[in-house]
Structure formats: structure tokens, C-alpha cells
Amino acid sequence: MAKRTFATAINCMDGRVQEPVLRWMKQQLEVDHVDMITEPGPDKMMTAGPLETLESIKRRVTISVNAHGSRVVAIFAHADCAGFPASKEEHLIALCKCVDVVKSWMFPVRVLGLWIDADWQVEQVFDSKA
Numbered sequence: 001m002a003k004r005t006f007a008t009a010i011n012c013m014d015g016r017v018q019e020p021v022l023r024w025m026k027q028q029l030e031v032d033h034v035d036m037i038t039e040p041g042p043d044k045m046m047t048a049g050p051l052e053t054l055e056s057i058k059r060r061v062t063i064s065v066n067a068h069g070s071r072v073v074a075i076f077a078h079a080d081c082a083g084f085p086a087s088k089e090e091h092l093i094a095l096c097k098c099v100d101v102v103k104s105w106m107f108p109v110r111v112l113g114l115w116i117d118a119d120w121q122v123e124q125v126f127d128s129k130a
């Protein structure tokens with residue numbers, strides 16, 4: 001059997017974004033499976049949340065990268081986020097910081113930052129390879 005490929009999503013717990021995230025990851029990154037790491041307002045949690053939450057996210061990314069061989073970590077922020085009620089501009093500033101945080105972990109991965117708008121369309125805004 002061919003080896004199954006994985007990518008990693010750091011995503012909001014919001015039920016409305018799960019399918020758009022999964023669809024985008026599978027289509028754009030051409031992977032078989034997506035490891036989902038969810039928090040309410042992950043872009044806020046990673047930049048202004050408790051350190052334990054950041055460490056917990058890092059532990060989960062480590063499993064995805066080391067055990068599943070993920071080579072892409074994508075961080076998603078979205079409109080109408082109950083965990084981080086803020087403007088798109090504020091979300092993008094936080095998202096940019098999140099990309100830097102994940103890059104600082106020094107995993108052998110490409111790091112993406114994505115915005116999901118009020119119509120659940122996914123827009124790629126940061127790419128560590130770009």
C-alpha cells in the first residue's frame with residue numbers, strides 16, 4: 001500500500017470552518033489526511049493566549065510532523081470568530097506572528113497562513129516558501 005501523506009492544520013474549533021479547511025488542504029496540498037489542531041481563535045491563542053496552550057499546540061504539531069511525516073503546517077484565522085472577535089486586519093497581524101512562531105520551532109516544514117472570509121472562502125496570505 002502506498003504511504004499516506006499528511007499535512008497539519010492549526011484551526012479554530014468553530015464547526016463552520018472544518019469542512020472548508022479540510023477541502024482546501026486536500027485540494028491545494030494534495031495530501032491524503034489532515035491532522036486537525038483546534039483551539040477557539042487559534043491566532044489569538046498563539047499570540048496572546050496562555051503559554052500552556054501554545055506548548056500544547058507545539059506538542060500536537062510535533063506528533064503530526066514526526067509520526068505522520070507532515071511537511072506543511074497551515075494556520076487558519078476566520079471571519080466572525082467567537083474566540084477572537086476582531087477585524088480582518090487584526091487577524092492578519094496575529095496570523096503573521098503565528099507563522100513566525102511556527103517557523104521558530106524549526107520543524108522541516110513549509111508554514112502557511114490563511115484567512116477564511118464570511119463566505120467560507122479560503123485565501124492564502126502567508127507562505128514561508130514564497
Ligand SMILES: [Zn+2]
Pocket residue numbers: 012013014040041078080081082083084
Ligand atoms: Zn473561530
